[in-house]
Amino acid sequence: MSRERNGTPEGCALVTGGSRGIGAAVARGLAEDGWTVAINYRSDSDGAAAVAKEIADAGGTATLVEGDVRDADALNEAFTSLESEHGPVLILVNNAGIRDDGLSPQLGDDAWERVVDTNLSAAFRMTRRALRPMLRARYGRIVNVASIVGPRANAGQANYAASKAGLIGMTRTVAVEVARRNVTVNAVAPGLVETKFTEDLNGDSLGEIPARRAGTPEEVAACIRFLASPEASYVTGTTLTVDGGLSA
């Protein structure tokens, strides 16, 4: 049985890139909080189905939304169908993200565009699509999954850093625009987190982290869950760093 949603209006939550890692942990957490969760995924249908099954087995409700976040038309249709079945999307977690690393002199236009389109431009389009119904509902929570790379340097990730720094800037400005309608927009900035996304990075950088370990998807999801909760109503435009002290 899911928890009460604390008087929030009828609606649902949408997590992009929800088939694994941080996105999957967020989807599970929001379902525990009583939300019907739409899990967006691009290619990992098995992963997404497994997350949905876990949620259903725990007594929650999940639905799958296949599609590349860069495909604006498909996502627009997905929103419309979610709205008719589950009510407005009142929680949007822009989590889908990719990397395509290379030192700047060798970083091609394609790698630049793909990363910026997916991590930043798609998040903006999702945000724009979600906002009007949220404004009307007088309730909304948008959480953007940024990174400590952006505010901090990481050689080989100029495209990724630009996209994540952009996401943080977008978060601040959109937050200010809609704050008086009880719609909050925040970001989390994870450091090194143990997921498939970072499996090729682990190892030598652990020594630099004050916590002396990588974070878990659940530790990041807990922060997103808080920012998405009714209790976080006076937190907006901020970026919560979740990095074991790395950028302290």
Added chain:
Amino acid sequence: MTTKAETGNVEKVIFEGLEEVGAEPNDISREAEFEALDVDSLDLVELAQIVEDEFGVRLEGDDLKGLTTVGQVIDLVVKKAE
């Protein structure tokens, strides 16, 4: 499941929408200017969503630019619905 947009019901929906975004009911009329009603750009975005939900007419950012009175918006919605 949207309603057909005709001047009478568009006016009704927009008047109610203006109340919803905080305009003083007694000040709302076709001639009223948004500025005098204290209706700002975010309120207009919300009004656009109300119109879309009700009539299926989508107002984009540029559509509302330069419109200053309630009547102008009502006429635009009716025109776009044709």
